[in-house]
Amino acid sequence: MDIPERFVSQKDYKLINEKNIKLSKVFHAWGRNEVILESMDLIEENVLIRGDLNKVNIGVATIIDSGTVLHNCLNSPIPPFDFKTLNIGNQCYIGKNCIISSRSIGNFVYIGKNCILGERSEVGCCVKILDDCYVPPDVRVPDNCVFGGFPGKVLGEVTEGFEQWIENYCSNFYASLNIVPP
Helix, strand or coil: CCCCCEEEECCCEEEECCCCEEEECCCEEECHHHEEECCCCEECCCCEEECCCCCEEECCCCEECCCCEEECCECCCCCCCCECCEEECCCCEECCCCEECCCEECCCEEECCCCEECCCCEECCCEEECCCCEECCCCEECCCEEEEECCEEEEEECCCCHHHHHHHHHHHHHHHEEEECC
């Protein structure tokens, strides 16, 4: 999949050199000390990360596309309430306009646009979640599957080489964004 090259101004994006992280200046993180980014991450515009309730850990070379909301999940649907850490693995792509309330997302995961991952849901490794999918609360999406629908269900297995494909996709998406002086 070819990703068109984009040139954006330093007025709109910030590069954190020590970790090679690219951040839109129109991205919002509540509880900034609790939002942990690794290296080669890209956070697009109008992303909201709720780190004020508990930690949000985002792995290496993960892309969060525009309009997405990440927030911690509740430990249970009944009191007493406690918010759990949201862990997102390495080499993940989270599409545009998603709402993520999961407990965890594994490595090598592709989440299409307009998806909702319900409270306490868990996504395994090497998973492709199709556009417009709803993962209900407390559902565990197994490793190596294609998941889709409303509500979501397993539709099949990912193809051989999916791990390499998502690794290349994240790398190319990151490289396609060029930050230039204003």
